[in-house]
Amino acid sequence: MIFIVIPILALLALTAVAVARIRDLWAAVMFTGIYSFLGASWMLILDAPDVAFTEAAVGAGISTVLMLATLALTGKKEKPSKVKVMPLIVVGITGAALIYGTFDMPAYGSAEAPIQQYPNPSFVEKSKEDMHGLPNVVTAVLASYRGYDTLGETAVIFTAGIAVLLILRKDQEGDA
Amino acid sequence: MISFPIIRVITKIIIPYILLFALYVQFHGDFGPGGGFQAGVIFASAIILYGLVYGLPAAKRVAPVKVVEKLIALGLVVYAGTGFLTMLLPLSKGGEAAQANFLNYETLNHSLNHEWVPGGQHLGIFLVELGVGITVTSVMIMIFYAFAGREPVDAKSGKSKIRRESAKS
CATH class of the missing domain: 1.20.58 (Methane Monooxygenase Hydroxylase; Chain G, domain 1)
Known part of the structure; x- marks a missing residue:
C-alpha cells in the first residue's frame, strides 16, 4: 500500500x-x-x-x-511577474495554520474517528433493509435518506449552468 | 484536428463505449459506484469529445442547443416531480395529508412483479438519479458550447482553434 x-x-x-x-x-x-x-x-x-x-x-x-x-x-x-513578499507571507502563514490544524485530526482509518462514530453505524447496517435490497449505501444516503439535499444540489447545478449561459452568451445574441 | 485521421477514427470508435459506460454508471448506480452526477459528466464528455474532434457545428447537430437548453430544466423537473408524485399518490388513495411526504419513495410501492417493474425505494432512486443525470449532462454540454463558441477577445491572437476547425468542416 x-x-x-x-x-x-x-x-x-x-x-x-x-x-x-x-x-x-x-x-x-x-x-x-x-x-x-x-x-x-x-x-x-x-x-x-x-x-x-x-x-x-x-x-x-x-x-x-x-x-x-x-x-x-x-x-x-503568462506575463512575467515579480515575486511579491506580502502575498507570500500570507500564504505561508495560512499553509502553516492548515498543517497545524491537521495535527488534531484522528489517524487515517482510526476506529475512534468521528466519521466512524457519528452518522450512527446502524445507517450502514440498516440501509439494505430500508432500501429493499439495494446494496449501495452511498446511493441510498444520497438519493433517499438525504434526497432533499440532493434536490438542492441539482438546483445549484441548474442555477450555475443558467448563470454561465447568461454571462457568456451576452455578446453573441442570435448566434445561438 | 481535422487533418488527423487517426484521432477522427479512434474518436468514432470509442464514443459509443463512453456513452454505454455513462448509461451503465447511471442505471447501475444503486448497485455499484456511480449515479446521476458521475454519469452526467461522462455522457457530456462523450459529446464534448465529438465537438472537439469534429467541430462545434457537428456537435450541435447531435445535441441541438434548443433541446439541451430545455433538458437543463427537465432534469430538475423530473427530480422535483418525483417528490410531488410521492406526495400526491397517498392523497389520491385517500390517505391523510399529514402522511404525504415530499420524496418519500415508500409510497411508490406497488403489487406488480418487482423483478420487472422496480417499486418503492428502487423506483424513487431511479427517477431521482435520472433527473440529476439529465441536468448535469445538459449543463456540462451547454457550458462547453458557451466556451467553445466564443470569439477571441484579443484581435492579435487570431481566431480560436475550435472556431477554425469548425469553419473548415
Whole structure:
C-alpha cells in the first residue's frame, strides 16, 4: 500500500509546484489535468470510487477542455511577474495554520474517528433493509435518506449552468 | 484536428463505449459506484469529445442547443416531480395529508412483479438519479458550447482553434 500512496502523493505535490511555477499556460493546463487524474487515483486508494469517477471526468476531462477553450481566446504565455513578499507571507502563514490544524485530526482509518462514530453505524447496517435490497449505501444516503439535499444540489447545478449561459452568451445574441 | 485521421477514427470508435459506460454508471448506480452526477459528466464528455474532434457545428447537430437548453430544466423537473408524485399518490388513495411526504419513495410501492417493474425505494432512486443525470449532462454540454463558441477577445491572437476547425468542416 505504502508503495502506491507515497509516489502518488509525491507526484501530486510535484505537479502542484509545476503548475505554480510554469509560465507556459498550455503546459500549465495539461499539468492541472494530470493533477486531477492523480487526485482521482488517490480517491480510488481511499475507497471512494464515486469521488474518483467525478474527479476524473470533471477535473481531468471537462475542466481541462474548458481551460483550453479559454486559452484559445487569450494568450498562451503568462506575463512575467515579480515575486511579491506580502502575498507570500500570507500564504505561508495560512499553509502553516492548515498543517497545524491537521495535527488534531484522528489517524487515517482510526476506529475512534468521528466519521466512524457519528452518522450512527446502524445507517450502514440498516440501509439494505430500508432500501429493499439495494446494496449501495452511498446511493441510498444520497438519493433517499438525504434526497432533499440532493434536490438542492441539482438546483445549484441548474442555477450555475443558467448563470454561465447568461454571462457568456451576452455578446453573441442570435448566434445561438 | 481535422487533418488527423487517426484521432477522427479512434474518436468514432470509442464514443459509443463512453456513452454505454455513462448509461451503465447511471442505471447501475444503486448497485455499484456511480449515479446521476458521475454519469452526467461522462455522457457530456462523450459529446464534448465529438465537438472537439469534429467541430462545434457537428456537435450541435447531435445535441441541438434548443433541446439541451430545455433538458437543463427537465432534469430538475423530473427530480422535483418525483417528490410531488410521492406526495400526491397517498392523497389520491385517500390517505391523510399529514402522511404525504415530499420524496418519500415508500409510497411508490406497488403489487406488480418487482423483478420487472422496480417499486418503492428502487423506483424513487431511479427517477431521482435520472433527473440529476439529465441536468448535469445538459449543463456540462451547454457550458462547453458557451466556451467553445466564443470569439477571441484579443484581435492579435487570431481566431480560436475550435472556431477554425469548425469553419473548415
